Amino acid sequence: MTITSVNKVSITGIVSVLPEISCENIDESSSSAREEMARIVASTGIRARRVASADQTALSLGKVACESLIDAMDWKPEEISLVVFVTQTPDYPLPGNAVQLQHQLGLSKDTIAYDVNLGCSGFVYGLWQVAQLVAGLSKGKALLVVGDTTTHQYRQDNRAVSSLFGDAVSAIAIEKCMESDEMVFSLGTDGAGAPYLIQPKGGALCPGESPELFMDGMQVFVFTLREVPSSITACLAAKGWQNADVDYCVMHQANEMMLKRLGDKLGLTHEQLVISMGEVGNTSSASIPLALGLSLSEPLLKGSVNLVLSGFGVGWSWGTVALTLTKLKVCQVIDLSLAQ
Known part of the structure; x- marks a missing residue:
């Protein structure tokens, strides 16, 4: 894995958006189906998932998040130098979501904008x-937008994935901050895992076919237990932290049993380990910032918090960052069901 760091840049605000539709995993279907779903819920901890409507996309949800974030940060459009949109469910194969978002937000034509295809x-x-x-740009404010509408990528009767995934998008304000603490990263990739978490249809090899997400849950579990603990351990060592220095560890919110196994393997306490996917599901790249908003908004808005954040999944791909966040200006979850 690669260890690297960035200085004098910090996260200063987070806004996440949840779509209004909530789907319960244990519904009023046949008794045998309810029994099966009860076992899944007991294992994953996912009782319900947020589902985007047919006309909602990662881009439309991202626009809501960015508009709220920019307003809360009191940023002027001309101050924003960069927009990066991390998504596997863009509106179109081309153009990307980021360039459309730049236009919809009324940002300057000097703004750099592009997509990243990661989960x-x-x-x-x-x-x-x-x-x-941002560290190398003259205008030191940027938007990182992350998230997917994964529920549009599979049949609802495919219980292997439909009981797990939910939709959400997060917008993160990142800016130069001369007094900020160093961010230390541990990053790794193993493309041998590509067949085990894949959407094989709808791309260049199988054009014109409806997307259908495939996941081998056991292979995902084995990969996670193999790679994630060493990534977090290496990141902590490079940062010079012990477990006791960590206020909270927020890992990708895949499922509760997996996170508890990882926490035990790392020697983390229950108080340090954040688990927050129970009513929203696995929300792909938005899961970590969404968890910060759902579980840690109060401490993040009050003062300095030492965090270890670790994401892992499709690829295989994994990454961990150790950082201190100092009194965010905003840490909010917009629940569109409450706006109806």
Whole structure:
């Protein structure tokens, strides 16, 4: 794995958006189906998932998140130098979501804007890339947007995935901050895992076919237990932290049993380990910033918090960052069901 760091750049605000539709995993279907779903819920901890409507996309949800974030940060459009949109469910194969978002937000034509095709490791990779770029730009404010409408990518009767995945998008404000703490990253890739978490249809090899997400859950579990603990351990060592220095560890919110196994393997306490996917599901690259909003908004808005954030999944791809966040200006979850 690669260890790298970025100085004098910080996260200063986070806004996440949840679509209004909530789907319960244990519904009023046949008794045998309810029994099966009860076993899945007991294992994953996912009781319900948020589902985007047919006309909602990662881009439309991302626009809501960015507009709220820009307003809360009191940023002027001309101050924003960069927009990076991490998504596996763009509106179109081309153009990307980021360039459309630049126009919809009324940002300057000087704004750099592009997409990154990554899934559950995408928040950490996006943070690393945006932080590096912002450090070298004259205008030191950027938007990192992460998230997917994964529920549009499979049949609802495919219980292997339909009981797990939910939709959400997060927008993160990143800016130069001369007093900020160093961010330390640990990043890795193993493309041998490509066949085990894949959407084989609808791309260049199988054009014109409806997308259908495939996941081998056991292979995902084995990969995660193999790679993630060493990534977090290496990141902590490079940062010079012990477990006791960590206020909270927020890993990709894949499923509860997996996170508890990882926490035990790392020697983390229950108080340090954040688990928040129960009512929203696995929200891909948005899961870490969404978890920060759902579970840690109060401490993040009050003062300094030492965090370890780790994303992992499709690829295989994984990334961890150790950083201190100092009193965010905003840490909010917009629940569109409450706006109806």
